Amino acid sequence: MAKVMDRLLLFLYSLSIGIISILAILLLSGAIPYAISIEDERVVWFASLIIAGVLLLLSLRVFYISIRRSQSVQHSIDQRTEYGDIQISVDTIENLCLKASSRFRGMQDLKARVRVLESGLDITIRAVVDGERSIPVLTSEVQKGVHDHVEEITGIPVSNVSVYIANVSQSPSFKSRVE
Known part of the structure; x- marks a missing residue:
């Protein structure tokens, strides 16, 4: 039961991080309009885009791990x-x-x-x-x-x-x- 609950929590976590990453990428690419008043906007934009991309890749990996079928390795009889x-x-x-x-x-x-x-x-x-x-x-x-x-x-x-x-x-x- 704990393994099923862990998988469910991992699935929800990866799904939420993926949605947040996609929203951050859309905001930073200009697909969703926003207003920011920072002097060095280009550096912040580039760093945020890299962080959001890394978070998206990590969430895709965790999402894949949470939905793939586990190989039934029996450690005891x-x-x-x-x-x-x-x-x-x-x-x-x-x-x-x-x-x-x-x-x-x-x-x-x-x-x-x-x-x-x-x-x-x-x-x-x-x-x-x-x-x-x-x-x-x-x-x-x-x-x-x-x-x-x-x-x-x-x-x-x-x-x-x-x-x-x-x-x-x-x-x-x-x-x-x-x-």
Whole structure:
């Protein structure tokens, strides 16, 4: 409810500032007649026109932000049990994915992304591998391990686990030194 009220107030603010800016531009351009008795009228006119233009641009931007549809990013997953409500943050699930995938030898530089879908969680793991093991075997093990670990710990169904291998790490070459 607060988000809707904030959007409404932002909409009204941007609309009123926009109307005031348009009136100021019309007054300063001479479209609406006015009388001013200031010695340096040209400087005041130019500065006022610039300020009114900036206010108009800012109000258009704020107006656009207030009417555009917000992208529904879900920061937590809500579950209801017989004892009450449970909220699990998406960051928690991402950390569980990283923990599960780091258990596999050969996985490095892990990153996880979790999307909440109607069918369940869609998990993407990005990793660099050492190249010592078969990539298809390693990725299928990681997929199964992450899937089972997240479902067991959170109780939330996992619909898909994708593993993206970004690169193969280069092992540092050490020259043997004989003395």
